[in-house]
Amino acid sequence: MMRIKKIIRKLKYKIAYFFNRNKPNKDNPFIYEED
Amino acid sequence: MSYLLANGCSFTDYNFGKKNGEYNNTYEEKEQLGIPNENWKMWPEYVAEKLDLPYLNLGISGGSNQRMYQTSLDQTIRKKPKVLMHLWSSDGRYGLFGKNMSLWNIQKAIVLAIDLMHLNNTLFDDKFEPTWDQASGQLAYKLISIYYPGYLNMIIDFYGQLLKNDSNKMRRFLQIIKPGSDDLNNYKHNTTEKTQYLAHIVRFWINYFADRIYLSDTDIDKENNEILNIEFSYILNTIYMCKYENIPFVSVFGLNWHTKGHNLPDSLTKYYGIIDEAVKTNNSMSVDNNFWKKFMLHDNPKNLNTFEKIALSQVYMIRKRFRDFIRNEMFDKIDTLILNNETVALGWPPVPEYNPNAGVKNFIKGFCALSFQDSHPDPGTQKLIGDVFYDAYQKNYS
Numbered sequence: 001m002m003r004i005k006k007i008i009r010k011l012k013y014k015i016a017y018f019f020n021r022n023k024p025n026k027d028n029p030f031i032y033e034e035d
Numbered sequence: 036m037s038y039l040l041a042n043g044c045s046f047t048d049y050n051f052g053k054k055n056g057e058y059n060n061t062y063e064e065k066e067q068l069g070i071p072n073e074n075w076k077m078w079p080e081y082v083a084e085k086l087d088l089p090y091l092n093l094g095i096s097g098g099s100n101q102r103m104y105q106t107s108l109d110q111t112i113r114k115k116p117k118v119l120m121h122l123w124s125s126d127g128r129y130g131l132f133g134k135n136m137s138l139w140n141i142q143k144a145i146v147l148a149i150d151l152m153h154l155n156n157t158l159f160d161d162k163f164e165p166t167w168d169q170a171s172g173q174l175a176y177k178l179i180s181i182y183y184p185g186y187l188n189m190i191i192d193f194y195g196q197l198l199k200n201d202s203n204k205m206r207r208f209l210q211i212i213k214p215g216s217d218d219l220n221n222y223k224h225n226t227t228e229k230t231q232y233l234a235h236i237v238r239f240w241i242n243y244f245a246d247r248i249y250l251s252d253t254d255i256d257k258e259n260n261e262i263l264n265i266e267f268s269y270i271l272n273t274i275y276m277c278k279y280e281n282i283p284f285v286s287v288f289g290l291n292w293h294t295k296g297h298n299l300p301d302s303l304t305k306y307y308g309i310i311d312e313a314v315k316t317n318n319s320m321s322v323d324n325n326f327w328k329k330f331m332l333h334d335n336p337k338n339l340n341t342f343e344k345i346a347l348s349q350v351y352m353i354r355k356r357f358r359d360f361i362r363n364e365m366f367d368k369i370d371t372l373i374l375n376n377e378t379v380a381l382g383w384p385p386v387p388e389y390n391p392n393a394g395v396k397n398f399i400k401g402f403c404a405l406s407f408q409d410s411h412p413d414p415g416t417q418k419l420i421g422d423v424f425y426d427a428y429q430k431n432y433s
Contacts, residue, residue, distance in 0.1 A: 005374060006371065013384070016388065016391065017388045021388050
């Protein structure tokens with residue numbers, strides 16, 4: 001069960017990466033984080 | 036009755052209100068915007084009130100995750116808390132002999148130095164304001180004065196002319212060219228000795244970054260994995276400590292990791308495409324094609340200077356690091372502990388590629404920043420952060 005849960009989670013991350021990988025600079029090139 | 040131990044960076048620092056000074060907004064702007072100059076109640080106080088416990092807040096502005104782990108461990112040995120709460124900071128911050136250093140600050144300064152050398156006339160536009168601050172401006176100027184001093188007069192002439200009719204922008208420019216910025220995070224003390232110290236640090240980091248320009252993909256992967264191991268070890272060690280000591284532990288990932296590492300100066304944004312291509316075609320699971328190394332060695336236009344090569348290779352390295360983020364063994368361990376409810380963590384993973392709602396500003400409903408230039412949580416948002424910690428504690432430990 002845990003194995004399946006882990007596989008689903010990894011898959012979820014991979015899908016998220018596919019859709020979000022270019023976001024940090026293309027959507028907001030002026031991202032600025034604080035100290 | 037024991038106590039609540041809280042730790043974090045400036046989002047947690049009890050003295051943030053007083054210490055912030057004119058770092059992001061001038062006193063005049065702060066008065067207009069209604070930002071207090073005094074300290075205000077931070078989230079640990081709200082949580083402690085709800086739990087009816089005394090509390091100790093170890094948060095420090097600019098503090099790293101490394102410092103958080105080490106000071107919480109030290110305090111736990113002195114007196115075991117009833118509950119530990121960490122509002123984790125971004126990656127790229129390291130403690131060195133008690134000093135906080137931020138890799139992003141140096142990288143940001145390199146990007147800014149390239150913009151200054153290219154006489155980018157939008158650098159002082161309002162839309163650019165949040166991308167850099169006085170400290171990174173001074174560091175950028177220092178970088179140019181050490182490596183390309185021939186550019187200094189040209190930069191002063193150009194921006195002097197450009198900004199002569201705008202006193203606010205001129206003030207910002209004069210702040211970055213004033214001599215004697217002393218260290219990487221703090222520009223307030225100006226002494227010759229400290230200025231020399233800064234020059235040594237700057238040379239160290241430029242050499243460090245320059246060594247990475249022509250690395251093979253195998254070496255980049257190896258180094259990226261080591262960097263991720265360092266970052267994850269503080270989180271994993273805190274979880275292990277709490278398991279061993281039997282302390283309820285609530286983690287909230289406050290800041291996104293690596294977001295600053297994506298920035299390129301205007302003159303280099305045309306290379307984003309080739310960086311994407313290089314990351315996409317290289318897969319550390321397969322044989323390395325060294326697309327990037329070949330590009331830097333052979334296709335790279337000859338007129339790029341060292342700062343530009345560093346900026347490009349760093350963005351490539353960081354893109355790869357976060358592409359391979361979920362393959363790291365320590366990541367997998369933390370992820371499994373969270374999945375099994377063996378530790379409580381919100382905002383995980385702290386990377387927008389894998390979690391579009393990463394960072395408290397994205398996953399806390401009603402999060403309000405102090406101002407456009409200052410993305411720290413405002414006094415009201417501190418209460419919301421406290422609620423998030425309290426709810427997570429109640430849900431999982433009571």
